[in-house]
Amino acid sequence: xxxxxxxxxxxxxxxxxxxxxxxxxxxxxxxxxxxxxxxxxxxxxxxxxxxxxxxxxxxxxxxxxxxxxxxxxxxxxxxxxxxxxxxxxxxxxxxxxxxxxxxxxxxxxxxxxxxx
Amino acid sequence: xxxxxxxxxxxxxxxxxxxxxxxxxxxxxxxxxxxxxxxxxxxxxxxxxxxxxxxxxxxxxxxxxxxxxxxxxxxxxxxxxxxxxxxxxxxxxxxxxxxxxxxxxxxxxxx
Numbered sequence: 001x002x003x004x005x006x007x008x009x010x011x012x013x014x015x016x017x018x019x020x021x022x023x024x025x026x027x028x029x030x031x032x033x034x035x036x037x038x039x040x041x042x043x044x045x046x047x048x049x050x051x052x053x054x055x056x057x058x059x060x061x062x063x064x065x066x067x068x069x070x071x072x073x074x075x076x077x078x079x080x081x082x083x084x085x086x087x088x089x090x091x092x093x094x095x096x097x098x099x100x101x102x103x104x105x106x107x108x109x110x111x112x113x114x115x116x
Numbered sequence: 117x118x119x120x121x122x123x124x125x126x127x128x129x130x131x132x133x134x135x136x137x138x139x140x141x142x143x144x145x146x147x148x149x150x151x152x153x154x155x156x157x158x159x160x161x162x163x164x165x166x167x168x169x170x171x172x173x174x175x176x177x178x179x180x181x182x183x184x185x186x187x188x189x190x191x192x193x194x195x196x197x198x199x200x201x202x203x204x205x206x207x208x209x210x211x212x213x214x215x216x217x218x219x220x221x222x223x224x225x226x227x
Contacts, residue, residue: 004159031213042120042205042217043160056214091159102148102167103213107159 002026004108006092012114018080021111025073025094031055031103034067034077035091037110043091049075082115089113119143120208122218129196129225137221139189139206147209151180151191154203154220163191163204196225 005024013019025032030051035043046065048056051072060067064083069075079086089110095103120141129135141149148167152160164173164180166189172181177200179192193200206218 040219042207042219044217045215048213093159102165103209104162104165105215107161109157110159112157 004092004094004106006090006108006111008111009109010112010114012116013082014116015084016081018078019082019113020076020078021090021092021113023075023077023092023108025075025092026096026106029094029096029106030072031095031097032069032075033091033093033095033105034075035093037089037091039088046077046090079113082113084115087113087115120206120216120218122204122206122221124221125219126222126224129223131196131198131225131227133196135193135196135223137191137193137204137206137223139191139218141187141189141206141208141216141218143187143208143210143216145210146184146187147211147213149180149182149189150207150209151178151189152205152207154205156202160205193223196223198225198227201225 007022032049034046037043046060047067049069052069067077091110092108093105095105123138150165151163154160163178166182177194182189203220203222205220208216
């Protein structure tokens with residue numbers, strides 16, 4: 001089974017530039033998540049999609065971050081304009097609900113962003 | 117505030133030795149608790165999932181325990197191997213679908 005795919009794996013930009021990340025979840029997974037993981041910390045949820053609808057975006061800095069999941073499959077996360085503190089790993093995960101109604105999350109390898 | 121706290125922040129152990137990681141949480145209403153292993157440069161991978169009624173669950177050399185009354189969980193690694201060097205993250209699921217992550221414990225296994 002193919003895992004969650006993310007691209008690019010690494011990105012270096014200057015502050016105030018824009019950047020976009022792409023995620024392709026596991027086929028059939030209805031739920032997709034974007035997390036921000038700063039070095040030495042656990043992942044922080046940015047946005048959660050159920051199919052192509054937003055379930056939770058309460059921690060998404062909406063003045064500069066945006067995300068979409070067209071057609072309920074792939075998703076993109078954009079930062080515009082980037083700040084130094086956005087340097088982090090951006091993890092995408094997808095999940096499905098099993099017969100016991102538990103969501104099992106599968107994470108992609110992440111995109112490492114460095115803002116100079 | 118829904119919080120998950122892990123200890124220690126990091127530890128170093130010799131190959132073949134055992135270690136135990138701790139996770140305390142204040143999250144509610146509790147749905148289930150998971151331990152993830154995150155290798156450097158990779159996304160987290162699920163090790164164990166425990167619901168409210170489960171006290172212990174094993175996955176090979178990894179054994180997780182849960183005390184829902186005291187809101188504490190532990191992850192025990194037996195006979196550590198070099199490949200166990202990673203960050204171990206405790207995640208509590210609440211409100212059925214929301215996740216609260218701990219900061220992780222970095223384990224370094226030395227030969």
